[in-house]
């Protein structure tokens with residue numbers, strides 16, 4: 001399934017611009033706060049040079065890249081949780097995402113108003129993170145009120161959940177995001193339905209002007225290091241314009257190269273996000289398709305197969321595996337087979353990033 005990312009940030013930080021750069025989907029972008037009043041969802045297919053190289057060996061097949069889903073919401077302002085601005089109500093929209101992309105304004109432009117008057121990444125980030133904390137508090141308090149009675153009657157599950165929720169409320173009160181509370185898998189499982197926002201991994205996007213890195217992006221980089229968050233610099237407006245102007249991936253690359261950029265924002269963001277989420281990509285060449293798939297690192301072959309077909313897990317017999325580069329260097333599947341390079345692996349095999357996998361099922 002496509003991984004999904006929710007964009008948060010102050011009004012005019014450039015969320016819709018980044019959304020456009022990523023999806024080239026044309027969400028409305030205007031120079032006044034709150035132009036995004038409906039959450040926007042977009043799908044972007046992930047450019048992948050390894051997939052391209054594999055596809056050149058099988059040009060008659062269809063190339064199917066992986067995709068990400070991006071959700072753009074309205075800007076958050078201080079006091080959103082008390083009803084300021086429009087942001088708070090939209091936070092619920094990003095409950096379901098796999099990671100939060102926090103867009104931080106790093107472009108100075110007197111024409112574009114800043115909600116607090118001037119750019120200050122550290123303060124700006126804090127305002128937004130405070131709103132995420134407050135949203136989580138609201139969610140947790142509501143849940144607490146609901147299960148307190150049940151816990152009093154001695155219900156064991158409710159008591160466990162209640163004590164976890166009290167622990168989380170306490171941590172948030174101290175300014176610790178849930179993702180940094182070191183929760184055990186069984187505790188995380190209890191939060192499955194609540195989906196608290198600060199439990200999600202965060203990637204900071206320093207949205208900067210055409211000229212690239214500056215003192216503000218430096219500040220974001222520093223904070224990302226301190227907070228254990230991912231970090232990418234994106235020249236949002238420039239990339240959005242290029243994404244919209246370019247008709248093909250080649251054309252896009254050519255425009256980017258003119259600005260000294262070797263890779264698009266999408267490629268860099270996806271790489272950073274996959275790293276943050278600890279995902280690996282594998283490839284299949286089956287039937288009419290050359291296709292990329294994404295799974296968590298450490299996924300064993302039968303579970304990877306289940307991405308393709310749920311019943312592959314039970315029907316799994318063995319898999320043939322080869323690193324993508326070996327297949328590309330061999331020049332064809334036939335040459336690779338003759339060289340005996342396909343490796344046979346069993347149920348315990350952990351899929352490696354860049355594997356080409358052929359599943360053999362009963």
Ligand SMILES: Nc1nc2c(ncn2[C@@H]2O[C@H](COP(=O)(O)OP(=O)(O)OP(=O)(O)O)[C@@H](O)[C@H]2O)c(=O)[nH]1
Nearest residue numbers: 011012013014015016017031033034035036075208
């Ligand atoms: N100069 C400059 N302007 C930019 C850049 N990125 C975005 N902008 C402009 O800033 C304004 C706000 O950008 P949006 O993408 O709409 O901001 P937003 O975060 O979606 O704002 P809300 O939806 O109101 O929360 C637009 O006029 C953009 O064109 C940039 O890199 N440089």
Ligand SMILES: [Mg+2]
Nearest residue numbers: 015016035036
């Ligand atoms: Mg917007």
